[in-house]
Amino acid sequence: MSYTIEGATGPWELVIGLEVHAQVISKSKLFSGAATDFGSEPNTQVSFVDAGFPGMLPVINRECVAQAVRTGLGLNARINLVSRFDRKNYFYADLPQGYQISQYEHPIVGMGTIDIELESGETRSIGITRLHLEQDAGKSMHDQHATKSLIDLNRSGVALMEIVSEPDLRTPEEAGAYIRKLRTILRYLGTCDGNMDEGSMRADVNVSVRKAGEDFRTRCEIKNVNSIRFVMQAIEAEARRQVDIWESGGEVRQETRLFDPARGETRSMRSKEDAHDYRYFPEPDLLPLVLDEAWIATLKTQLPELPDEKRARLMHEFGLSAYESAIFVMEQVTADFFETVAKGRDAKQVANWMLGDFFAALNRTGRSIENSPVSAADLGALLDLISDSTINGKIAKEVLEIMVETGETPDAIVEARGLRQVTDTGAIDAAIDRVVAANPDKLAEYKSGKDKLFGFFVGQVMKAMAGKGNPALVNEALKAKIGAPAG
Amino acid sequence: MLNLSIAEALDALAARKFSAVELTDAHIAAVEALNPRLNAFITVTADLAREQAKAADAARHAGDAPALSGIPIAMKDLFCTEGVRTTAGSKILSPFVPPYESTVSAKLKAAGAVMLGKANLDEFAMGSSNITSAYGVVENPWQREDGAKLVPGGSSGGSAAAVAARMAMGATGTDTGGSIRQPASFTGIAGIKPTYGRCSRFGIVAFASSLDQAGPMARTVEDCAILLGAMSGFDARDSTSADQPVPDFRAACAHGVKGLRIGIPSEYRVDGMAPEIEKLWQAGIDWLKRAGAEIVDVSLPHTKYGLPVYYIVAPAEASSNLARYDGVRFGARVEGEDLIDLYERTRAAGFGAEVKRRIMIGTYVLSAGYYDAYYLRAQKVRALMLRDFNEAFAKVDAILTPTAPSAAFAIGEKMDDPVTMYLNDVFTVPSNLAGVPAMSVPAGLDARGLPLGLQVIGRHFDEETVFAVAGALERAAGFTALPSVCAGAKS
Numbered sequence: 001m002s003y004t005i006e007g008a009t010g011p012w013e014l015v016i017g018l019e020v021h022a023q024v025i026s027k028s029k030l031f032s033g034a035a036t037d038f039g040s041e042p043n044t045q046v047s048f049v050d051a052g053f054p055g056m057l058p059v060i061n062r063e064c065v066a067q068a069v070r071t072g073l074g075l076n077a078r079i080n081l082v083s084r085f086d087r088k089n090y091f092y093a094d095l096p097q098g099y100q101i102s103q104y105e106h107p108i109v110g111m112g113t114i115d116i117e118l119e120s121g122e123t124r125s126i127g128i129t130r131l132h133l134e135q136d137a138g139k140s141m142h143d144q145h146a147t148k149s150l151i152d153l154n155r156s157g158v159a160l161m162e163i164v165s166e167p168d169l170r171t172p173e174e175a176g177a178y179i180r181k182l183r184t185i186l187r188y189l190g191t192c193d194g195n196m197d198e199g200s201m202r203a204d205v206n207v208s209v210r211k212a213g214e215d216f217r218t219r220c221e222i223k224n225v226n227s228i229r230f231v232m233q234a235i236e237a238e239a240r241r242q243v244d245i246w247e248s249g250g251e252v253r254q255e256t257r258l259f260d261p262a263r264g265e266t267r268s269m270r271s272k273e274d275a276h277d278y279r280y281f282p283e284p285d286l287l288p289l290v291l292d293e294a295w296i297a298t299l300k301t302q303l304p305e306l307p308d309e310k311r312a313r314l315m316h317e318f319g320l321s322a323y324e325s326a327i328f329v330m331e332q333v334t335a336d337f338f339e340t341v342a343k344g345r346d347a348k349q350v351a352n353w354m355l356g357d358f359f360a361a362l363n364r365t366g367r368s369i370e371n372s373p374v375s376a377a378d379l380g381a382l383l384d385l386i387s388d389s390t391i392n393g394k395i396a397k398e399v400l401e402i403m404v405e406t407g408e409t410p411d412a413i414v415e416a417r418g419l420r421q422v423t424d425t426g427a428i429d430a431a432i433d434r435v436v437a438a439n440p441d442k443l444a445e446y447k448s449g450k451d452k453l454f455g456f457f458v459g460q461v462m463k464a465m466a467g468k469g470n471p472a473l474v475n476e477a478l479k480a481k482i483g484a485p486a487g
Numbered sequence: 488m489l490n491l492s493i494a495e496a497l498d499a500l501a502a503r504k505f506s507a508v509e510l511t512d513a514h515i516a517a518v519e520a521l522n523p524r525l526n527a528f529i530t531v532t533a534d535l536a537r538e539q540a541k542a543a544d545a546a547r548h549a550g551d552a553p554a555l556s557g558i559p560i561a562m563k564d565l566f567c568t569e570g571v572r573t574t575a576g577s578k579i580l581s582p583f584v585p586p587y588e589s590t591v592s593a594k595l596k597a598a599g600a601v602m603l604g605k606a607n608l609d610e611f612a613m614g615s616s617n618i619t620s621a622y623g624v625v626e627n628p629w630q631r632e633d634g635a636k637l638v639p640g641g642s643s644g645g646s647a648a649a650v651a652a653r654m655a656m657g658a659t660g661t662d663t664g665g666s667i668r669q670p671a672s673f674t675g676i677a678g679i680k681p682t683y684g685r686c687s688r689f690g691i692v693a694f695a696s697s698l699d700q701a702g703p704m705a706r707t708v709e710d711c712a713i714l715l716g717a718m719s720g721f722d723a724r725d726s727t728s729a730d731q732p733v734p735d736f737r738a739a740c741a742h743g744v745k746g747l748r749i750g751i752p753s754e755y756r757v758d759g760m761a762p763e764i765e766k767l768w769q770a771g772i773d774w775l776k777r778a779g780a781e782i783v784d785v786s787l788p789h790t791k792y793g794l795p796v797y798y799i800v801a802p803a804e805a806s807s808n809l810a811r812y813d814g815v816r817f818g819a820r821v822e823g824e825d826l827i828d829l830y831e832r833t834r835a836a837g838f839g840a841e842v843k844r845r846i847m848i849g850t851y852v853l854s855a856g857y858y859d860a861y862y863l864r865a866q867k868v869r870a871l872m873l874r875d876f877n878e879a880f881a882k883v884d885a886i887l888t889p890t891a892p893s894a895a896f897a898i899g900e901k902m903d904d905p906v907t908m909y910l911n912d913v914f915t916v917p918s919n920l921a922g923v924p925a926m927s928v929p930a931g932l933d934a935r936g937l938p939l940g941l942q943v944i945g946r947h948f949d950e951e952t953v954f955a956v957a958g959a960l961e962r963a964a965g966f967t968a969l970p971s972v973c974a975g976a977k978s
Contacts, residue, residue: 046831048586048587051816052811052816053585053587053811053817054567054573054575054580054583054585054692054693054811054817055566055567055585055587055589055688055689055690055691055692055693056690057688057689057724057725057726058726059724059725059726060721061725087807089807089810089853090826091810091813091830092826093813093815096811096816097811098808098809098810098811098813099807099810148825151815203685277854277855279807279850279853279854279855279858280804280853280858281803281804281853281858281862282809284695284696284697284727284804285693285727286726286727286728287726289725321900330718363675426692487648
């Protein structure tokens with residue numbers, strides 16, 4: 001933990017805590033039967049409950065509760081068998097009821113942890129304070145009409161999980177790694193799609209600075225940051241602002257701020273004095289949420305393998321390095337792809353191919369593993385062609401390029417283009433003869449001890465065979481013809 | 488026809504002595520004659536009622552006569568009724584026509600009941616006199632000897648007046664702190680607030696969610712039982728609705744009280760209680776004793792905190808429940824400079840003084856710095872009151888008390904100080920806070936000829952015992968007096 005901000009008075013440490021709002025994947029809303037599809041026409045997914053009509057009552061959606069429990073289990077967290085909903089009261093045009101139903105004092109999930117991996121290879125354990133369920137508000141649009149604000153209630157009532165970290169993060173990099181890891185876990189669990197562009201994951205960032213060894217100083221909260229990059233930038237900008245205030249003899253005021261990515265700075269939204277008094281009280285329309293231990297146990301047995309377990313298994317089962325497996329487990333589909341290809345094959349070779357030429361080809365063509373032009377089966381087949389000496393490694397790279405472009409199978413490509421490796425020793429010998437005959441001067445130099453020229457002859461022979469010669473056989477025959485290099 | 492009980496009318500309809508249309512027409516005529524004076528209905532739905540009556544007759548001819556087929560009732564204007572304006576007694580909902588039906592009104596409809604109209608009430612059910620309605624005061628059909636016009640009680644005052652004056656055979660009410668029982672007592676009819684969770688709250692305009700409970704009002708205990716049977720039952724759309732079987736309430740009315748232990752809580756002998764109330768209470772005790780019940784002294788030591796606790800919890804919940812009336816999506820709106828201005832103008836114009844007072848109180852008690860001292864402490868005392876009842880019900884099967892500390896008072900009386908008005912609920916709020924069922928039965932008249940009720944409180948989900956005790960009181964009391972403004976008296 002060497003990251004500090006250098007001020008006039010010396011180095012300052014950062015203390016960072018994150019509140020991540022993750023939209024729950026569910027067909028219907030937290031307290032109503034209305035649908036939750038993203039991108040629908042405004043106000044087409046709104047029930048009378050979501051619109052706060054008189055006499056309407058919330059009814060908890062069991063699947064949303066299950067999703068919160070799954071997430072809690074995935075964060076190694078305590079699941080609270082009894083939790084409670086509260087009302088958070090405030091007036092706004094996109095908050096139809098005049099209150100948000102949330103969990104204030106008794107959240108559904110308690111303390112947990114997330115292990116994050118840093119670029120240095122170091123792993124840090126970050127505490128999760130709590131996870132609670134709450135309903136989202138609608139959306140206000142102030143730029144659609146000259147004099148009016150428009151309200152879209154499609155999002156009103158959609159289930160959110162607010163996942164609160166301990167103030168354990170110390171650098172922007174750690175904050176970024178934390179969100180990435182959290183997102184990976186949520187995606188594995190299928191509880192949130194983690195799509196920050198669509199707003200299904202947003203972060204409130206709490207930042208303070210201090211001198212080494214001090215207690216926490218006053219923090220500021222930066223609201224609603226919607227990309228990992230902005231989270232990291234906002235932390236740095238806010239920390240610098242606070243350092244400047246402290247060092248100029250001022251006092252940081254606790255307040256809510258917004259990050260302006262264009263200017264790369266945070267600005268005040270409201271101070272503590274102007275803070276809403278939310279008048280929380282227990283939601284009388286809902287009974288306490290009581291969970292059955294057996295139900296939780298069932299959900300637990302149905303959890304998928306999570307990134308940390310998968311990573312350990314890939315290392316153990318396939319002999320991958322920590323780095324390789326970390327990359328594969330980032331997205332579940334990548335790990336699945338790897339495992340499909342690696343099954344019954346040389347895993348190390350599979351890893352090399354995927355991390356090298358295969359990912360490069362995907363990047364170059366702007367594709368992802370979900371819509372890869374090369375299936376796991378075809379990539380496996382390509383590697384098989386190398387293993388059974390049908391083609392050599394160099395040709396295989398060419399074949400992969402053609403696979404990416406055309407989507408054809410490697411066998412078809414090799415057959416159609418005659419790329420099969422030549423193992424006919426007669427043909428190899430003939431090529432060697434031609435090369436030796438054409439280069440009498442080089443041969444003389446070689447014979448006189450210039451061993452390095454052996455590589456020149458290998459290259460010339462392969463070239464003469466259009467790259468298709470079996471490298472081992474070519475080497476062997478060449479040694480027989482011109483003698484092994486002395487070194 | 489107008490003087491019949493629901494039970495009698497159902498028999499007569501079954502025996503084809505008259506049709507549902509005839510019964511309904513008679514009641515519509517009564518409404519047309521008396522409502523201009525009593526103002527019991529905010530909205531009269533005569534055409535709809537005739538249609539429903541016709542349908543009930545047709546169904547009966549086809550051999551299908553559900554429990555309330557053809558019985559004309561009044562619906563408190565707090566129940567959302569699809570296509571029929573629902574105001575909650577407030578200006579802010581004056582243009583509101585719900586596109587949905589409350590569960591209770593839907594159940595009554597399904598049971599064949601005929602809706603005559605939407606009954607007047609205190610604004611958002613906040614009141615004990617029906618004076619806070621934005622649609623005018625309701626006059627009690629009973630008159631005092633001095634000729635003063637009396638309140639019918641509240642908040643279900645329109646329902647009570649309609650039933651007492653024979654404009655409707657029964658009515659729905661809601662009871663948050665006594666809003667069924669106190670007006671029942673003031674108008675000489677019966678009314679029960681069932682156990683919290685017995686009737687679904689779905690589609691009822693919310694006042695205080697943890698206290699609100701729908702219930703029936705009618706002229707006999709048995710009629711209340713018949714109505715409650717149709718209104719009750721689990722509803723998946725209300726998370727606080729109880730998944731409990733609905734027993735045969737009607738049968739329970741005739742069970743008698745032999746062997747039952749009836750508790751008399753000393754704490755209900757409040758200072759300054761009218762001697763007449765005291766006398767009536769003693770009469771009730773004697774009647775039950777004579778009918779074979781054992782009378783047992785019980786203690787509900789936290790009773791004296793009932794009103795303060797109620798006037799913290801109910802406004803707190805109301806302040807939040809009424810936040811949705813903001814002029815944005817439905818109801819009345821007063822345009823403003825900006826959003827905040829729109830809110831302020833809309834709510835300033837839309838809410839009456841009592842509603843504003845309670846929103847202010849509720850907002851205050853939930854505020855940072857006051858929550859612990861008020862709301863949290865009130866909830867703790869509320870838990871103690873529940874414990875009081877549980878301990879009492881370990882010893883007795885039901886509890887007998889007066890319903891209200893006085894008979895109906897005149898319109899204009901008790902108006903100077905809201906706290907005087909709040910005292911009306913002193914005997915009724917504890918059962919709301921504890922969630923237990925409680926019923927008011929007309930038991931006698933005071934010296935000025937005004938009706939007084941006795942209250943029977945039962946265990947959670949034991950309305951059957953409440954009906955048994957109430958039935959015994961009703962038989963012993965032999966209450967037959969009629970109000971001075973009464974459609975049935977003339978026919």
